[in-house]
Amino acid sequence: MSAHRPEIARALGFLSANLERDVTVADVAAAAGLSEFHFHRVFHATVGESIGRFITRRRLEIAALRLAYEPTRSITDVALSSGYSSSSNFGKAFHAYFGCSPSEVRTPSGGAPRVGKLTALHGKDFRPEELYTVPPPIEEAEIGARASEWTERVRFVDAPALPFACLARPGAYDAALLEETWRTLIERAHQLGIASGPVDAWGIAHDSPHLTAPEQCRYHACVPCAPDATLPAPLFRGERPAGRYAVFAYDGPTDDVGDAYRAIYSCWFRAASVAPADYTPLDHYVEDFPRDGRIALEMWFRVVPRAA
Numbered sequence: 001m002s003a004h005r006p007e008i009a010r011a012l013g014f015l016s017a018n019l020e021r022d023v024t025v026a027d028v029a030a031a032a033g034l035s036e037f038h039f040h041r042v043f044h045a046t047v048g049e050s051i052g053r054f055i056t057r058r059r060l061e062i063a064a065l066r067l068a069y070e071p072t073r074s075i076t077d078v079a080l081s082s083g084y085s086s087s088s089n090f091g092k093a094f095h096a097y098f099g100c101s102p103s104e105v106r107t108p109s110g111g112a113p114r115v116g117k118l119t120a121l122h123g124k125d126f127r128p129e130e131l132y133t134v135p136p137p138i139e140e141a142e143i144g145a146r147a148s149e150w151t152e153r154v155r156f157v158d159a160p161a162l163p164f165a166c167l168a169r170p171g172a173y174d175a176a177l178l179e180e181t182w183r184t185l186i187e188r189a190h191q192l193g194i195a196s197g198p199v200d201a202w203g204i205a206h207d208s209p210h211l212t213a214p215e216q217c218r219y220h221a222c223v224p225c226a227p228d229a230t231l232p233a234p235l236f237r238g239e240r241p242a243g244r245y246a247v248f249a250y251d252g253p254t255d256d257v258g259d260a261y262r263a264i265y266s267c268w269f270r271a272a273s274v275a276p277a278d279y280t281p282l283d284h285y286v287e288d289f290p291r292d293g294r295i296a297l298e299m300w301f302r303v304v305p306r307a308a
Contacts, residue, residue: 146267172214
């Protein structure tokens, strides 16, 4: 089904921008450019789950991130922005999936998690405390100190949309598999004349390994390309969305990149006047591959003014 990767990429992009709306399968199929009947089969074969299960899972995963990293937003607001009609319906769905209530994400106890669908289906416990960089309760002084550290590394960019040629790596974020994906993309980009010499490399990790089962994590390796470039399968078209970005420089151990992301979310954003527009940041690689266990990259977060 790799021949339908461009259509599925369009569908996923449409869903990412419209998860808070009451979208129908017909809406998503139309965005993909496929009939509704054909879309059901192609989506499941490409993504590995039904379109209905995917929408529910992504809404709840993003809601969990909003609960953890946007503490000033009410649970009702998070529920409505996640496509639920009420906080009651949201709470029931959240508890069924994660095995805890939305409020327990705000004040995680660190106790043994209760079984939710995430555990039952994938054997992966959801531990709200793992979303945070420092164990809760987070001291205000600690938040301020970490926020100041990242303030020294941030710049802001008002960026236009940037078209990408992409190659997907489904499954766990394994370093060896990601390196293989990048080598394949670079080779094909050179063959097609999209790039010559060193490439301008961008990576998009669409899912949080603390929330998403490893086999459902999605990573796209990307290089800029002309809007009208011909992209034979398995390449497909993507883009960096237009918008205002907070861009953070990182140069350090590869194993600590995840902690850096959580520090920005839980400390810097908490003290900032902007909030994440979504929870799909981009990695812009300063170097092609990690060297001696270290990596230099820029972390791009699309931002919007924080709700009052």
